[in-house]
Amino acid sequence: GAVVSQHPSRVICKSGTSVKIECRSLDFQATTMFWYRQFPKQSLMLMATSNEGSKATYEQGVEKDKFLINHASLTLSTLTVTSAHPEDSSFYICSARDFRGMNTEAFFGQGTRLTVV
């Protein structure tokens, strides 16, 4: 299947600082990528849809000024958690959909464990 790479896999930062997470589609072009957040023993919650060359679409309740999304190329989307606080600590996962062929499976990155201290 298609490969989606996410970096870093783990990051610890101090309260008030910003953290950038990268999501790359390695063997296909992704006009749309998705960012999810997952709390322990809970399912994935969609935060926003990242569209190449345009503004991201945020889900209800997600602060767009806090979670900045940039999708500057067909293979890269970034999520920046600005002015991070301990309550932002979570597991962040990106996904991209491969529209080649007949199927449209969504493939996921490895996830980023963010800890804000």
Added chain:
Amino acid sequence: EDQVTQSPEALRLQEGESSSLNCSYTVSGLRGLFWYRQDPGKGPEFLFTLYSAGEEKEKERLKATLTKKESFLHITAPKPEDSATYLCAVQLNTDKLIFGTGTRLQVFP
């Protein structure tokens, strides 16, 4: 309201003991249903996509089926390495995926 429910929340099986995981959905428009496997601290790994009622797909010890209201993931003669959380997700006409809460499967030798 679009909703995806998985059951059971947790399942403990003896190695070789076959069972089924359920994913029930109530959505306004279904484009596809996906099954994923997630290991602790990792992103979901794609398993299957099902698009229409009656469709079945198999991969090794796993078989996924779909009806108009639910999907089953059948695990035949599981092994300890099958231990993971299994997630199902429904793709809406809006292209979004709605995930269930998952079933945590533990297979003991």
